[in-house]
Amino acid sequence: MRIIDLNKTREIGSQCIYLEAGSFKILLDCGMSPREEGFKALPNFALIDGKQIDIIIISHCHLDHIGALPFFMKNQQQARVLTSPGSHIIMPRILENSVTIMTMQREERGIKEYPFYSVNDIKELDQHILPMPHAKIRTLQKDGDEINITFFSAGHVIGASSVLIEYKHRTLFFSGDVLFRNQKTLRGALWPQKTVDVVITETTRGNHDRDKNFSYQSEIDRLVNGVKNTIEAGGSVLIPAFALGRMQEILKILHNAHIKKKLPGKVPIFCSGLGLGLVDDFDAANKKLRCVDFKSAILRELKVKSFRSAKFDKSRQPTQPSVFVLSSGMLVENTPSYITAANLVGDPKNSILFVGYCDPITPGGELLAQAKHTSFDFKALRFSSKVEAHIERFDLSGHADREDLLEYIFGLNPRTIIFTHGEEESRDWFFDSIIDQRPNIVTLDPEPGEPYDI
Numbered sequence: 355m356r357i358i359d360l361n362k363t364r365e366i367g368s369q370c371i372y373l374e375a376g377s378f379k380i381l382l383d384c385g386m387s388p389r390e391e392g393f394k395a396l397p398n399f400a401l402i403d404g405k406q407i408d409i410i411i412i413s414h415c416h417l418d419h420i421g422a423l424p425f426f427m428k429n430q431q432q433a434r435v436l437t438s439p440g441s442h443i444i445m446p447r448i449l450e451n452s453v454t455i456m457t458m459q460r461e462e463r464g465i466k467e468y469p470f471y472s473v474n475d476i477k478e479l480d481q482h483i484l485p486m487p488h489a490k491i492r493t494l495q496k497d498g499d500e501i502n503i504t505f506f507s508a509g510h511v512i513g514a515s516s517v518l519i520e521y522k523h524r525t526l527f528f529s530g531d532v533l534f535r536n537q538k539t540l541r542g543a544l545w546p547q548k549t550v551d552v553v554i555t556e557t558t559r560g561n562h563d564r565d566k567n568f569s570y571q572s573e574i575d576r577l578v579n580g581v582k583n584t585i586e587a588g589g590s591v592l593i594p595a596f597a598l599g600r601m602q603e604i605l606k607i608l609h610n611a612h613i614k615k616k617l618p619g620k621v622p623i624f625c626s627g628l629g630l631g632l633v634d635d636f637d638a639a640n641k642k643l644r645c646v647d648f649k650s651a652i653l654r655e656l657k658v659k660s661f662r663s664a665k666f667d668k669s670r671q672p673t674q675p676s677v678f679v680l681s682s683g684m685l686v687e688n689t690p691s692y693i694t695a696a697n698l699v700g701d702p703k704n705s706i707l708f709v710g711y712c713d714p715i716t717p718g719g720e721l722l723a724q725a726k727h728t729s730f731d732f733k734a735l736r737f738s739s740k741v742e743a744h745i746e747r748f749d750l751s752g753h754a755d756r757e758d759l760l761e762y763i764f765g766l767n768p769r770t771i772i773f774t775h776g777e778e779e780s781r782d783w784f785f786d787s788i789i790d791q792r793p794n795i796v797t798l799d800p801e802p803g804e805p806y807d808i
């Protein structure tokens with residue numbers, strides 16, 4: 355087998371790996387980088403120019419894994435797209451939202467190549483999809499050649515999958531984004547119990563130490579207390595959250611706290627559009643698959659209101675203490691969470707509580723690193739504000755701890771481990787740990803764009 359990492363840099367970017375197994379030409383994910391704009395945000399497709407891709411595997415529906423798919427498919431009509439039934443249900447809404455954002459960015463920032471695809475292209479995509487229920491092997495054929503592919507639950511978000519590829523006695527396992535512990539809305543990953551030759555693993559949390567006293571429940575309790583204390587002191591809370599996964603998990607946590615009367619009653623809760631829309635998909639997925647523990651009734655019981663993403667107005671403040679659960683999770687410019695952060699950050703009564711990964715170069719990452727009482731620049735709004743609000747980070751990540759992940763990988767007994775989807779220092783931790791603990795395993799941190807025989 356041969357791989358080329360089509361990510362342009364060694365970081366969490368546009369996840370996409372080209373894999374050749376005999377005559378089969380395969381892509382592992384087809385993402386768009388949240389850090390970049392325009393053509394720069396795409397994987398390095400030029401490296402596979404002229405190749406006819408047979409199979410595109412989509413591990414899950416975060417944009418860094420799926421955002422470039424309808425664009426790539428325009429010239430790859432022969433390709434079959436393999437994804438789980440859960441991902442299949444939510445895919446159109448995620449991609450259509452991406453069209454809306456790209457269209458807005460074209461107008462606001464003059465990015466001429468946007469949108470990369472249309473709603474029609476997304477509809478078109480549907481006829482190429484082969485749904486892959488978890489733990490069911492599927493054999494695909496091409497010119498007398500045969501390959502077996504099996505999807506396994508990866509936890510993380512609804513539909514997320516890790517993927518086993520078997521070709522002529524060679525086995526490769528791709529982690530996708532993975533979480534082993536149960537969340538409130540979703541069960542943890544269920545990996546196969548077998549030996550594989552090669553593991554391609556995400557490395558997102560490689561730069562995070564595991565706190566000895568950490569437990570998921572204690573982080574949840576801390577978050578609920580943070581919300582309660584702020585509201586009781588007359589302030590408002592912003593929880594920036596990814597629309598897919600984190601937002602529903604946070605709502606479920608708030609709902610549990612509400613039932614147990616751990617939150618003050620009658621606090622208005624606002625959510626942004628995509629996260630609310632996805633709840634309908636969760637209902638649909640539940641009817642068919644019973645794969646996620648979240649029902650739209652939670653929104654009614656919490657009386658969640660839709661956040662109107664109005665233009666920024668620095669004088670606009672919440673009329674009463676409120677909770678805002680808004681995307682993006684990293685305060686990407688001009689998103690509802692970015693605009694609301696600008697409104698709330700100057701008042702010491704308010705809190706901004708981060709619950710997921712924040713890329714250090716995004717406004718969310720910068721705000722977390724910013725010293726209190728200093729001035730923070732909301733560049734896209736041409737607005738500066740002193741950082742007076744309480745800012746805190748909670749470890750409710752949808753990614754496995756590095757120690758857990760490594761233990762599960764060792765359980766597959768691989769001869770080679772290949773790193774992907776993580777910053778340089780995260781990969782370094784995995785590299786050093788593997789050398790220390792299993793020196794016989796070959797590690798590969800592929801140079802973007804270079805071919806490797808594995």
Ligand SMILES: [Zn+2]
Nearest residue numbers: 414416510531
């Ligand atoms: Zn993800």
Ligand SMILES: [Zn+2]
Nearest residue numbers: 416418419531
């Ligand atoms: Zn990811």
